[in-house]
Amino acid sequence: MVKSPNPCGEGDFLFPELTIRAVMHKLKRDKLPHHLAIIMDGNGRWAQERLLRRIVGHQKGVEAATRVVDECSRQGIAFLTLFAFSAENWLRPKTEVQALMQLLKKYIKAETPRMMQNNVRFNVIGNRDDLPPDVNLVVDEALARTSANTGMVLTLALSYGGRQEIVRAARLMAADIAAGKATGDDEALFARYLYTSDLPEPDFLIRTSGEMRISNFLLWQLAYTELYFPDVNWPDFDKEQLHKALEVYQSRERRFGRTSGQVQNGK
Numbered sequence: 001m002v003k004s005p006n007p008c009g010e011g012d013f014l015f016p017e018l019t020i021r022a023v024m025h026k027l028k029r030d031k032l033p034h035h036l037a038i039i040m041d042g043n044g045r046w047a048q049e050r051l052l053r054r055i056v057g058h059q060k061g062v063e064a065a066t067r068v069v070d071e072c073s074r075q076g077i078a079f080l081t082l083f084a085f086s087a088e089n090w091l092r093p094k095t096e097v098q099a100l101m102q103l104l105k106k107y108i109k110a111e112t113p114r115m116m117q118n119n120v121r122f123n124v125i126g127n128r129d130d131l132p133p134d135v136n137l138v139v140d141e142a143l144a145r146t147s148a149n150t151g152m153v154l155t156l157a158l159s160y161g162g163r164q165e166i167v168r169a170a171r172l173m174a175a176d177i178a179a180g181k182a183t184g185d186d187e188a189l190f191a192r193y194l195y196t197s198d199l200p201e202p203d204f205l206i207r208t209s210g211e212m213r214i215s216n217f218l219l220w221q222l223a224y225t226e227l228y229f230p231d232v233n234w235p236d237f238d239k240e241q242l243h244k245a246l247e248v249y250q251s252r253e254r255r256f257g258r259t260s261g262q263v264q265n266g267k
C-alpha cells in the first residue's frame with residue numbers, strides 16, 4: 001500500500017515535493033514567530049562530506065543565509081537573529097578565522113543594498129571590540145545606511161557569547177545602581193543592559209545539523225523559546241526547510257508555565 005504524504009513523517013521520503021508543497025500551503029501568516037533565531041551549524045561537515053575545504057562550506061553557508069533572510073523578510077517575520085560568529089569561534093585555526101572575517105565583510109557589503117531594497121534594518125550584538133577594524137567599518141556603514149528602515153530587523157551575533165553578555169550586563173547594571181542612575185533589581189531592569197535590550201525574546205530557535213545544544217547563544221533570552229533541531233547541515237537549509245520549520249513552530253503549544261487547559265481557554 002502506498003502511504004499518503006505526511007509533512008513530518010514517512011511520507012517525506014516517498015513524496016518529498018508533494019510534502020513540501022503541502023507544508024507551504026499550511027503556514028498560517030498570523031502565527032509566524034515574531035522573532036526567529038538561528039544557529040547556522042554544519043558548514044564544516046557539509047564541506048568535509050564532499051571532500052571540500054571547510055571554507056567552501058562557509059561560502060555555501062553565506063548563500064543559505066542570503067536565501068533565509070530574503071524568505072523571512074518576504075514572509076513578514078519581524079526579527080531574525082543569526083549566530084554568525086561566537087566568542088569561542090576565535091579558538092579556531094587562524095586561517096579559518098581570517099577567512100570567516102573576510103566572508104562576513106563580503107556578506108555585509110553585498111547584503112546592504114538588498115537590505116535597502118527589502119526595507120530591512122541591520123543590527124549587531126556581541127563584542128565588537130574583538131572584530132578587525134575593516135569588519136567594524138562595513139558593520140558601521142550597514143548600521144547607518146539601514147537605520148531608518150522599518151521592515152524586518154536582521155541581527156547578526158558577532159563575537160557573541162551569552163555568558164559574556166550576562167556578566168557585562170551585571171557589571172553595567174551594578175555601576176549604574178552605584179552611581180544612582182538606576183534603581184531596582186528585577187528582570188526587566190537587568191534585560192535593559194543586555195545587547196538585546198531593543199529586541200523581543202526569540203519565539204523560535206532553529207539549530208541545523210542535528211546537534212542539540214545552545215552553545216552559549218542568547219542564554220537569558222531563550223528561557224521560553226521553542227527549540228527545533230533539523231537534521232540538515234546549514235548549506236542545505238533552503239526555503240522548503242524553513243517552511244517546514246515554521247510549520248513545526250505553528251504546531252507547538254506555548255504555555256509559559258500555565259496548563260494546556262488554561263492556554264486553550266485563553267486564561
Ligand code: FPP
Nearest residue numbers: 040041042043044045058061062065084107
Ligand atoms: C557553523 O559551521 C557556522 C559557523 C561557525 C559560523 C559561520 C557561519 C556562516 C559563514 C554562515 C553565513 C552567515 C552569515 C550571516 C555571514 P561549523 O563550522 O561549526 O560546522 P561544523 O560543526 O560542521 O564543523
